[in-house]
Amino acid sequence: MQVIAIMNQKGGVGKTTTTLNLAHGLALQGKQVLVLDLDPQGHLGSCFAIDTFNSKGMDSVLINKASFQEVTQNLRENLFVVSAGAKLGELETQVQEEGRIGYRLYHALYSDTHNNDHEHYIKQFDYVLMDCPPASGLLAMNAILACNEFIIPVTGDYLALQGLSRLIKVISHIERTLERHTKKWFVLTRFQKQRKLAQQIRQKMVGYFPEQVLATAIRENVALAESPGFAKSIFEYKPKSNGAKDYQNLVIDFLEQRTITQS
Numbered sequence: 085m086q087v088i089a090i091m092n093q094k095g096g097v098g099k100t101t102t103t104l105n106l107a108h109g110l111a112l113q114g115k116q117v118l119v120l121d122l123d124p125q126g127h128l129g130s131c132f133a134i135d136t137f138n139s140k141g142m143d144s145v146l147i148n149k150a151s152f153q154e155v156t157q158n159l160r161e162n163l164f165v166v167s168a169g170a171k172l173g174e175l176e177t178q179v180q181e182e183g184r185i186g187y188r189l190y191h192a193l194y195s196d197t198h199n200n201d202h203e204h205y206i207k208q209f210d211y212v213l214m215d216c217p218p219a220s221g222l223l224a225m226n227a228i229l230a231c232n233e234f235i236i237p238v239t240g241d242y243l244a245l246q247g248l249s250r251l252i253k254v255i256s257h258i259e260r261t262l263e264r265h266t267k268k269w270f271v272l273t274r275f276q277k278q279r280k281l282a283q284q285i286r287q288k289m290v291g292y293f294p295e296q297v298l299a300t301a302i303r304e305n306v307a308l309a310e311s312p313g314f315a316k317s318i319f320e321y322k323p324k325s326n327g328a329k330d331y332q333n334l335v336i337d338f339l340e341q342r343t344i345t346q347s
């Protein structure tokens with residue numbers, strides 16, 4: 085099972101858009117996909133028309149030790165979603181005395197103490213995708229400790245690169261401490277090909293992270309911004325749009341580990 089955190093503490097870089105469309109794209113390929121909304125803003129749930137603030141979700145799993153079976157909604161063929169839930173933000177303020185709060189998601193996913201059928205239930209999924217919040221608090225820490233891969237969306241501007249080196253330092257520090265290694269993929273999002281700056285950022289990314297930048301850059305495409313308003317993925321909303329083409333290619337990049345080898 086691949087457990088993937090879609091992470092970047094910078095806001096508005098396309099984390100939720102990538103989670104939504106990659107998840108549905110993988111489900112359309114016949115993969116069993118579970119999506120977890122780890123952002124108290126509840127945007128991922130909204131993209132699927134889930135009333136996040138009136139439903140149980142990741143808040144119940146992480147605060148009340150609810151099982152995934154209790155909170156998972158099957159929204160499309162092969163696609164299962166757990167919303168954030170109204171109280172997810174409270175995890176950040178929970179008393180630190182309880183200790184090891186950073187490992188809650190890890191335990192919820194990998195231990196069967198919640199429920200005897202748990203292990204069996206979780207193992208049916210090929211992919212668990214986690215939409216992370218634009219912050220580096222406890223929720224992000226839970227995702228870092230629970231995942232075995234990262235997808236890091238990056239936009240084509242210089243501030244994006246600055247934040248990125250901080251994120252990579254934090255992840256690397258944790259990995260060194262825990263003596264583990266995870267794969268990290270980068271996705272260029274909101275890409276404007278005609279902009280020199282975007283091309284330069286792409287070059288720099290490939291230089292810094294060889295074989296880790298997924299081949300397809302997701303272009304700026306208005307249909308991608310519109311589709312959540314219709315509670316649809318891009319494949320349902322406008323299957324012929326550039327957004328659908330790009331995310332379809334990204335799904336294949338991801339499955340086949342196709343990266344940019346030269347700029």
Ligand SMILES: Nc1ncnc2c1ncn2[C@@H]1O[C@H](COP(=O)(O)OP(=O)(O)OP(=O)(O)O)[C@@H](O)[C@H]1O
Pocket residue numbers: 094095096097098099100101102123127216217218273274275302303304305306308309310
């Ligand atoms: N390729 C794209 N083309 C056009 N609009 C996009 C694209 N990707 C994302 N958007 C839009 O940009 C905004 C931010 O995207 P999104 O919500 O996916 O980012 P995010 O990183 O999840 O943000 P946050 O940090 O707030 O969670 C949204 O309105 C989204 O619809």
Ligand SMILES: [Mg+2]
Pocket residue numbers: 099100101123127215216
């Ligand atoms: Mg988001």
